[in-house]
Amino acid sequence: MMNRAVKSPQRFNSLRSLICLLGLCFAAKAGIAGTVVLDKDFPSHLEQVAVLVQNDADEPVAGAQMSVTYRPGSRVAHTDIIGVSGADGKLDWTPATAGIATITATWIGPNLAEETASTNVSVRFQKLPIDGIVIMIVAGLILIVGSATRMYKVLKSPDFIQ
Amino acid sequence: MAQVEQRGQWKSRAGFILAASGSAIGLGNIVFFSANAYKFGGGAFYLPYLLALFMIGIPIMMLEFGLGNITGRAFPGALRKLAGKRGEFVGWWGVVNGAFLTMYYITILSWVLGMLLGSLGDLWQDSVAVPAFGLALGELDNPVAYFFSMLSSWKPLLYVAIIWFFNVLIVRKGVESIEPVTKVFVPLMWLFMIALIIRGVTLPHGDQGVLLLFTPNFSVMRDPAVWQGAFSQIFFTLSLGMGTMTAYASYLPKKSDLTQNSIITSLLNCGFEYIAGLAIFSILFAFMIVPQASTLAMTFFIIPKGIAEFPAGVRLFGVVFFTLLLIAGLTSSVSLFETLISPLRDKFRWSRMKIVTIAAMIGFLGSACFALPQVINPGLENNGTLGLTLLDLVDHWVFSYGLLVIGLSECLLIGWVVGADKIRNHLNSSSSTKIGRWFNSLIRYVIPASIIFVLGYSVWGEIDGGLYGMSYAGNYSELYRFMGSAPVLILAVWFLTCVIAAALLTRNGRYLDDE
Numbered sequence: 001m002m003n004r005a006v007k008s009p010q011r012f013n014s015l016r017s018l019i020c021l022l023g024l025c026f027a028a029k030a031g032i033a034g035t036v037v038l039d040k041d042f043p044s045h046l047e048q049v050a051v052l053v054q055n056d057a058d059e060p061v062a063g064a065q066m067s068v069t070y071r072p073g074s075r076v077a078h079t080d081i082i083g084v085s086g087a088d089g090k091l092d093w094t095p096a097t098a099g100i101a102t103i104t105a106t107w108i109g110p111n112l113a114e115e116t117a118s119t120n121v122s123v124r125f126q127k128l129p130i131d132g133i134v135i136m137i138v139a140g141l142i143l144i145v146g147s148a149t150r151m152y153k154v155l156k157s158p159d160f161i162q
Numbered sequence: 163m164a165q166v167e168q169r170g171q172w173k174s175r176a177g178f179i180l181a182a183s184g185s186a187i188g189l190g191n192i193v194f195f196s197a198n199a200y201k202f203g204g205g206a207f208y209l210p211y212l213l214a215l216f217m218i219g220i221p222i223m224m225l226e227f228g229l230g231n232i233t234g235r236a237f238p239g240a241l242r243k244l245a246g247k248r249g250e251f252v253g254w255w256g257v258v259n260g261a262f263l264t265m266y267y268i269t270i271l272s273w274v275l276g277m278l279l280g281s282l283g284d285l286w287q288d289s290v291a292v293p294a295f296g297l298a299l300g301e302l303d304n305p306v307a308y309f310f311s312m313l314s315s316w317k318p319l320l321y322v323a324i325i326w327f328f329n330v331l332i333v334r335k336g337v338e339s340i341e342p343v344t345k346v347f348v349p350l351m352w353l354f355m356i357a358l359i360i361r362g363v364t365l366p367h368g369d370q371g372v373l374l375l376f377t378p379n380f381s382v383m384r385d386p387a388v389w390q391g392a393f394s395q396i397f398f399t400l401s402l403g404m405g406t407m408t409a410y411a412s413y414l415p416k417k418s419d420l421t422q423n424s425i426i427t428s429l430l431n432c433g434f435e436y437i438a439g440l441a442i443f444s445i446l447f448a449f450m451i452v453p454q455a456s457t458l459a460m461t462f463f464i465i466p467k468g469i470a471e472f473p474a475g476v477r478l479f480g481v482v483f484f485t486l487l488l489i490a491g492l493t494s495s496v497s498l499f500e501t502l503i504s505p506l507r508d509k510f511r512w513s514r515m516k517i518v519t520i521a522a523m524i525g526f527l528g529s530a531c532f533a534l535p536q537v538i539n540p541g542l543e544n545n546g547t548l549g550l551t552l553l554d555l556v557d558h559w560v561f562s563y564g565l566l567v568i569g570l571s572e573c574l575l576i577g578w579v580v581g582a583d584k585i586r587n588h589l590n591s592s593s594s595t596k597i598g599r600w601f602n603s604l605i606r607y608v609i610p611a612s613i614i615f616v617l618g619y620s621v622w623g624e625i626d627g628g629l630y631g632m633s634y635a636g637n638y639s640e641l642y643r644f645m646g647s648a649p650v651l652i653l654a655v656w657f658l659t660c661v662i663a664a665a666l667l668t669r670n671g672r673y674l675d676d677e
Contacts (some may be wrong), residue, residue, distance in 0.1 A: 011531050025463060040367075042367050042370075050576070071379075072452050073200075073201065073452055073453070073454065073455070074200055074201045074202070074203070075201055075202055075203060075382050075385055075387060075388060076203050076379045076381060098370075098372070098373070098374065099204075099374050099377075099379070100447065100450065100451075100452055102445070102452065104317045113445055119450075120450040120451065120452055121450055122370065122371075122447045122448070122450045124367065125370060125373050125374075125377070128373070129373055129376075129377040131202070131205065131377065131378055132205050132373050132376040133373075133376070133377065133379030135205035135376045135377075135378060136205070136372070136375075136376040138208075139208050139212065139376075139436060140436065141213065142429075143429055143433040143435075143436045144344050144433045144436060144437070145434050146425075146429045146433075147426060147429035147430045147432075147433040148433075150422065150425065150429065151176075151179070151426060151430065154175050154176050154179055155176055156390065157175060
């Protein structure tokens with residue numbers, strides 16, 4: 001099963017508001033350059049997958065530069081070069097970390113303009129991350145168990161005005 | 163005692179805590195925490211976040227509860243009683259700043275209502291044209307297209323009127339009418355969120371989203387932006403620096419366990435963020451969607467985009483999600499509105515209905531400005547419509563600076579002028595948990611230093627990147643070129659309105675117990 005590709009990549013322009021309410025992302029349609037398709041929907045961390053680049057006419061693109069950005073849009077985002085697609089438009093990629101990543105392919109189109117296609121991919125954890133589980137439990141104990149036990153006492157306490 | 167009865171009083175401790183937590187839990191809790199956690203290294207964000215909760219959030223919550231309860235007055239009146247006219251001026255500044263926030267918050271809620279109606283049908287179409295933006299834009303994918311179609315029409319004005327009507331209805335009798343509503347709405351909010359979690363984690367690969375949320379990347383800990391993000395998140399998520407908690411606590415009986423109430427309210431708020439993160443991350447991971455660090459983008463585009471991919475029950479979960487947002491937003495907007503009504507009643511002693519009606523009418527006009535549908539940025543490089551552009555610019559100053567400046571002033575006044583001991587002794591006199599002298603140090607040194615750090619970081623960003631909103635100038639259509647100077651104008655209007663209104667309100671009127 002092939003991963004759903006981003007046919008019409010959206011351009012997001014995040015306004016830099018410090019806090020909660022704004023910083024909208026607006027999406028306007030960019031030109032459709034092609035698609036990036038993976039041979040597996042949800043690859044696992046360190047599991048090799050084949051990435052296929054196709055142009056608008058769904059033909060494989062040879063010589064496309066491919067890169068991957070792990071956790072795009074975050075403070076820990078980092079981009080690795082995957083390599084160049086072969087004659088069949090394919091290239092093997094092994095995810096270096098679990099989480100959400102964006103794969104981008106860039107090539108020179110027939111009218112000598114640079115064309116780009118990209119897709120997001122969710123990379124599964126290869127095994128349960130112990131540090132993540134510990135943080136989930138500790139934070140849950142503090143926030144959920146802490147509030148629930150205190151709220152239980154409140155509900156048992158008499159009202160101000162009966 | 164007579165005045166307490168006249169002002170009203172919470173009937174139950176549970177009612178008060180539900181109302182206070184309902185006030186704190188708003189749109190930001192549901193989506194913004196998740197966006198921040200993603201942005202700042204997943205599980206690693208929990209360390210500065212929890213530290214900020216216990217070092218800043220809960221102590222200021224205690225301070226604001228204490229202020230209201232010790233004086234039996236809303237924010238400006240409470241600060242007047244303890245710190246004199248300087249204090250009252252700071253209090254009114256906070257209230258006026260909060261009034262701006264109430265106006266645009268209600269506009270945002272009106273869009274939520276519009277999206278809720280859309281989630282019954284049109285919102286889930288693949289892509290449509292948005293005629294008001296001209297043909298150049300072509301068709302946009304939903305939910306973006308639906309959102310901007312709505313914004314570029316006059317429909318939100320009707321929705322604004324409806325949301326204001328509900329606010330008036332709930333606030334008209336003060337805590338007497340607020341308490342029963344929050345007793346239903348807040349538990350309902352938790353139920354809806356639990357429904358979303360169950361749906362999220364049972365999606366194929368949804369459980370992996372939960373692991374993504376909590377798995378840390380500790381490399382971010384040296385980045386000051388992460389600490390700034392955590393401090394800001396806690397300050398804003400708990401509705402501090404607005405006087406809301408002081409207004410609510412002023413309706414509590416004197417012998418209330420304020421310390422425990424502060425802890426429970428804060429934990430409930432942050433606990434809600436915790437479970438919201440489970441729902442949001444599982445949906446995002448399952449559908450390979452990259453979160454954005456923006457409440458509105460997450461609310462109106464990103465999460466609905468995920469819901470649209472559900473294998474079944476798209477409309478049902480769309481309705482659940484937007485109803486959840488509407489309820490969470492209403493419990494917050496009601497508290498914001500009450501924060502404005504309560505001090506005006508304290509000082510001018512008009513009938514509640516008179517103040518509620520006048521304030522709602524002025525508020526409606528303000529909210530209507532943020533719903534103006536004129537398309538000023540047809541290419542959608544920035545905000546698209548006039549109303550949204552105004553909202554963006556006003557929000558920047560109200561939220562990024564106004565609340566923090568008020569919070570800082572409040573801590574400096576109590577810590578250095580009044581003496582934090584006064585509040586601490588009051589808290590200890592009626593609370594089961596006694597707090598030590600560390601509270602004084604937090605109020606005097608630690609919290610002001612933290613707020614100055616956050617403010618300084620924001621000001622540095624402004625100096626480094628230019629005044630917020632100035633970069634939009636090149637994208638306005640010919641007719642709206644004048645909007646290029648809007649950022650400066652909005653800053654001046656916001657600042658002068660706050661200062662002049664605070665000065666006038668401080669000078670005029672008289673408190674009953676001052677006579």
